[in-house]
Amino acid sequence: MHFDILTLFPEMFSGPFGTSILGKAQENGLLSVDLWNIRDYAIDKHRVVDDTPYGGGAGMVFKPDVLVRAIEEVKKDSSAPVIYLTPQGKVFNQQIAQELSTLPRIILLSGHYEEIDERVRRGWIDQELSIGDYVLTGGELPAMVLVDAIARLLPGVLGDEDSAEQDSFSNGLLDCPHYTRPAQFRGVSVPDVLLSGHHEKIRVWRLKEALRRTWLRRPDLLGLKELSAEENLILEEIKKETSVEGRFKDNESN
Ligand code: ADE
Secondary structure: OEEEEEEOOHHHHHHHHHOHHHHHHHHOOOOEEEEEEHHHHOOOOOOOOEEOOOOOOOOOEEOHHHHHHHHHHHHOOOOOOEEEEEEEEEEOOHHHHHHHOOOOEEEEEEOOOOEEOHHHHHHHOOEEEEOOOOOOOOOHHHHHHHHHHHHOOOOOOOOOOHHHHOOOOOOOOOOOOOOOOOOEEOOEEOOHHHHOOOHHHHHHHHHHHHHHHHHHHOHHHHHHOOOOHHHHHHHHHHHHHOOHHHHHHHHHOO
């Protein structure tokens, strides 16, 4: 998969994209990234990319001519969608990451200043995404978040193919608790079932604990998911086992 990223600060990407899983995935040819410096498309002497807003007020606006020159250059040989990172966009989630990971190429536009000129938004942007209901200084970190979430879903990027499937959200639930050696740590033992070697019992335990965690921490997710007959039964069991008080406590400790 190929990512084109339009930004005023290409140097911000070198750390996150050069190390760990994203760095290795690029070395192995599983993904590629081109960074486009928007300032290169400002053609006046001072390479100005922003201007004051019509109607007055605080904040600056990205100049439409500069942005459109940059977008059109990137789009010259591609029909890839242009995704603008903005707090006004649809909130990014695992399902959107999964959908985008099936595309061969996407173009990400990191905004800065107050906003982009509305005419660019209407004419050259295919999708607007936000990474949450808070405002950052620019769209660079959101672009990195998108690339990271999408890249780890591409075949071969994670060492163990199964690990993305087990993720929180991938089946509409939070992930179940995990344990590793030693079986006893500071007086706390690993649940017996995980040491039993009984695959079916382990599967049911994991499903139950994923459902419990989701019900306790993110009940809103259960409203969005169509539960199977087995999941419904297990959830009823959990509700009987867990007191309202316990639910409140778990939420507080998040
Ligand atoms: N730019 C500034 N804040 C943002 C956010 N929350 N999501 C996406 N882009 C942004």
